Amino acid sequence: MRMVLVMIAALSLTGCGLVALPFRVTGDVISVVPVIGKPLGAPIHAVGDVID
Template sequence: MRLTLLLLAALSLSGCGLVALPFRVTGDIIQVVPVVGKPLGAPVHAIGDAID
């Protein structure tokens, strides 16, 4: 069961999604910061969208 879940996770993160993941996560973390989070996090998150 664990091996099946691991293989499904690996297949879903293959390709461009794996490259875009750090940008999406970083953008989400930056957006949590009050006042400056939204303007700074949106371009970082947009980079992840552009990669996909």
């Protein structure tokens, strides 16, 4: 019964924005790093855009 409730809660929280959030945050954090941040952060952030 407990596992069923956990699964229902997990399914109700799923969505494109929730899945894309880690990619967007990681891309933004990496973008702050001098010199290599922009080239590395842009593709990761783009993955979040594709998910949405």
